[in-house]
Amino acid sequence: MADEQTPEGDQQAEATPETGEATATGAEQTPETPPEAAPSAEPTTESSTPPSESSPTEVTSPPEAAAPEAEKKSSKTKSKASKTGSRTRRRKGELELPTARIGFLGAGKMAECIIEGLINFAKLPANNIYVAAPTSKNTDKLKSLGVNTTKRNIDIFARFDCDIMFFCFHGSVIKYCYKLGGKIPHPITTNYIPNMKHPIYILSLVSGVSLEQLKPCLLNPEHPEKYILEMHRIMLNAACSYGLGICAVDVEPDGNKLSAPIRTMLSSIARLEYVPESQMDAACAIGGNGLAFAYYFIAALADGAFKMGLSRNMAIKFAAKTVQCASQCLLESGKHPSELLDSVSSPSGAAIYGIHVLDKADVKSGIIAAVEAAHKRAIELAESDSPSS
Structure with missing residues (x-):
């Protein structure tokens, strides 16, 4: 019985690399081998061929290598399909x-x-x-x-x-x-x-x-x-x-x-x-444009401090930090800027004297006009007859 089954097993194993289907077939047939044939098949294989030259080992290995290769190709195809599918089926809000x-x-x-x-x-x-x-x-x-x-x-x-x-x-x-x-x-x-x-x-x-x-x-x-x-x-x-x-x-x-x-x-x-x-x-x-105006004001503050003897780098740093402090206090307190201005100005003090100079120069009106001019220019650009980049 064992001698008759061995050639059949060899024929199936040799067909595997060519068809790629014999591995699955052989795997299905193995459990169906009669119980009494299994013990006699093992001695036959060991006695006829040394383990290192065993033909089932040599021939069976290519199908085992081919199967993962086929699985890899299949998984790549599925992965590619799933990516495409997820992109086409994605709903709003699901973007990564x-x-x-x-x-x-x-x-x-x-x-x-x-x-x-x-x-x-x-x-x-x-x-x-x-x-x-x-x-x-x-x-x-x-x-x-x-x-x-x-x-x-x-x-x-x-x-x-x-x-x-x-x-x-x-x-x-x-x-x-x-x-x-x-x-x-x-x-x-x-x-x-x-x-x-x-x-x-x-x-x-x-x-x-x-x-x-x-x-x-x-x-x-x-x-x-x-x-x-x-x-x-x-x-x-x-x-x-x-x-x-x-x-x-x-x-x-x-x-x-x-x-x-x-x-x-x-x-x-x-x-x-x-x-x-x-x-x-x-x-x-x-x-958007107000950022430019803020830089302009910071530069002016820094120039004033530089004129009074502070180093250029230190003047710029203090001007920027001062504006940052004012902004954060305004946002944290929720108070109107005029209220905070009063809170940092003393009667007949240095700050109110400086504010008086700004008022005489009509700085506030100039800033308002700057915002208005920026808004007007943006509309002009939008209404232009020819496109601009």
């Missing part, structure tokens, strides 16, 4: 930031600050960030950070298949789309953005343009309902590059209308505050 693809339309100073903040403080990989700009004027530095660049806006949506998009350009670009297309504006990209199978998040920093004006330049008017879209108008200032920015959002930051991944990402580079969309342009004038 470490693997998210983040796109930028525009490569100006604001885009650069946001990108630096995302890389250094949100700890997002630079190779997952994509920037579209018509020229390479501002993209060389961004390339040095490790981000990807293109000259075609459509690449952000199609080729790079981004999840989150920051719109960092002047409103004149949108106005120009309306000028070209009329009632139905020309798309901001080569064509309307593709009907992406995963949710997309658009964060617009475009001054003077509402979301309702922006949507027709992006979505195919024939089936706008097919897009899985979350759009917000926001304001970010340049301090976000140091993780210290302020961000105005058109919805309550802690509410359900702002998806958790977006909240987490923005919170890593800025403090979030709710501002209605109708007031967003005013928020840009103070939150």
Whole structure:
């Protein structure tokens, strides 16, 4: 009985490398071997062939190696399919930031600050960030950070298949789309953005343009309902590059209308505050441009201290720290600035004498006019006849 079964086993084993199926067949047949045949088969194998030259050992090993190889290929295919499937079936709010693809339309100073903040403080990989700009004027530095660049806006949506998009350009670009297309504006990209199978998040920093004006330049008017879209108008200032920015959002930051991944990402580079969309342009004038005015005032304070004999570095440090102290006291106390001003000014003291000089120079009116001028200029740029980068 044993001598008759051994050749059959050898034939099955030899067929295994060629067919790749004999291993499974042999495994199924082994338990069916009659109990009385098993003891006689072992001595036959040992007596006929030394262990090192055992043909079952040599022939059986390739199928064992082939099986894991097939399993690896199968697992890779399943893994690839699962990745694709998870991307197509993902719902809003399920985005994972470490693997998210983040796109930028525009490569100006604001885009650069946001990108630096995302890389250094949100700890997002630079190779997952994509920037579209018509020229390479501002993209060389961004390339040095490790981000990807293109000259075609459509690449952000199609080729790079981004999840989150920051719109960092002047409103004149949108106005120009309306000028070209009329009632139905020309798309901001080569064509309307593709009907992406995963949710997309658009964060617009475009001054003077509402979301309702922006949507027709992006979505195919024939089936706008097919897009899985979350759009917000926001304001970010340049301090976000140091993780210290302020961000105005058109919805309550802690509410359900702002998806958790977006909240987490923005919170890593800025403090979030709710501002209605109708007031967003005013928020840009103070939150965005106000940073420049604050630097101007700090520089003036430092120059005054330098004039009085303090070293330049020490003067700048004390000026900045003084403004920081004032800001923190104001935010912590919740008091009006005028009330705090009175609390640090003594009758006939040095501070009130200095305030009197500022009033005579009409500094307060000058600062108000500066904010107003910044707001007006942003609207002018949005209403311009030709797009500006």
